[in-house]
Amino acid sequence: MPHTAAYLRSNPETLPALVRLFRDPSAKPKSRELLLDTFTVTGDTSAQQAFRQAITSPAAREGGSFGVYVQRLMFIRRPIRDTAQLLLSIYEQAYKSGNAQVREPTAVTLGTDAPP
Numbered sequence: 001m002p003h004t005a006a007y008l009r010s011n012p013e014t015l016p017a018l019v020r021l022f023r024d025p026s027a028k029p030k031s032r033e034l035l036l037d038t039f040t041v042t043g044d045t046s047a048q049q050a051f052r053q054a055i056t057s058p059a060a061r062e063g064g065s066f067g068v069y070v071q072r073l074m075f076i077r078r079p080i081r082d083t084a085q086l087l088l089s090i091y092e093q094a095y096k097s098g099n100a101q102v103r104e105p106t107a108v109t110l111g112t113d114a115p116p
Contacts, residue, residue, distance in 0.1 A: 005042040012046035015039075022054040029065040033072065040075035048076060048083045056086070067105040074109045 008015060021027060022035045032054075039051040051073070054060060060069055073079065073087055091110055094103035 001038070001041050004038055005047075008038070008042040008047060009044055012044075015046055015050040019050050019053045019057075023057045023059045025059070027059065029063055029068070032059070032065070032069065036069055036072040037075065040072050043076050043078065045080055048080055051076075052083060052086050055090075064101070067102045070102065071105045071109050 018035055018038065022032050027035075036051060036054060039047045039054070055069055060066055070087070070090055073083065076083065079087070087106065087110060091103065091106040093099075094106055
């Protein structure tokens with residue numbers, strides 16, 4: 001994965017193609033998790049933007065894996081403000097709607113993003 005992250009940092013123009021793969025209706029949940037992991041390990045601003053584009057797409061809500069996808073955010077070492085705000089927004093929506101399948105993993109992820 002470190003080679004992939006280095007490649008993506010050097011070639012951020014390839015990130016939109018990976019977002020399209022995530023959004024592809026034939027993509028399997030494990031494939032989507034791997035793509036999100038790729039974005040989080042890369043971790044730079046462009047990769048976090050790609051993560052946000054993927055996670056906010058309708059494809060992310062299909063198949064009941066959304067909570068798992070959100071948890072991938074805990075692997076970003078230095079989340080930027082937009083990423084942290086998205087995570088908080090996802091938590092608030094899940095809390096208000098009573099969606100424990102999203103609220104609980106999002107709360108755990110928020111805890112990992114809290115400063116020490």
